Amino acid sequence: QKEVEQDPGPLSVPEGAIVSLNCTYSNSAFQYFMWYRQYSRKGPELLMYTYSSGNKEDGRFTAQVDKSSKYISLFIRDSQPSDSATYLCAMSVRGTYKYIFGTGTRLKVLA
Amino acid sequence: GAVVSQHPSRVICKSGTSVKIECRSLDFQATTMFWYRQFPKQSLMLMATSNEGSKATYEQGVEKDKFLINHASLTLSTLTVTSAHPEDSSFYICSARNQQGLGTDTQYFGPGTRLTVL
DSSP states (O other), X not given: OOSEEOOOOOEEEETTOOEEEEEEEOOTTEEEEEEEEEOTTSOOEEEEEEOSSEEEXXXXXXXXEETTTTEEEEXXXXXXXXXXXXXXXXXXXXXXXXXXXXXXXXXXXXX | OOOEEEEOSEEEEOTTOOEEEEEEESSSOOSEEEEEEEOTTOOEEEEEEEETTSOXXXXXXOOTTTEEEEEEETTEEEEXXXXXXXXXXXXXXXXXXXXXXXXXXXXXXXXXXXXXXX
């Protein structure tokens, strides 16, 4: 079993839809949770960073962490074609500075 | 803020040659940088952790004599792929840990370097 599981997609949605992206993990020591967006042939761009259970909102993006279920989510409201990219979740154990990445979910927002 | 650059963005070389890739943190100091490798449609695989002024720590299965890492300053780390072969062709991405940013575990990524070995 991988430490971090993420559905690779692709996930296709119409413009304006709410997108839900998810990751599950098995290591209860993970304390930091990140979401990155990666466009084709580019480096990942940090979208959200959180270290506690609950919700964190930034513009159209909401990150949700449920440590009891070992489950994290990223919600994108009013999705746009420019949101089409691969979304990677990443996690780390406090003090290790080492990230474990999910496989990434490819998202396509159709105009 | 928190910008990381990589150079070159793309390189094509002949089998047997060595290639050096530079990673720079432009607006912050990074005592720790990371080197990743990414194959098409796959996630990032950590190759090594680079600490300023000390030897890099390599992940299991990564040949340290093949992938030489030098972190000579707080803003620059280099990865040299020695005697490159076609199987080394990949997308190499660096990241830098920003200790003054959102949190001490926040990594900012460079744009990546696409290496093609003929």
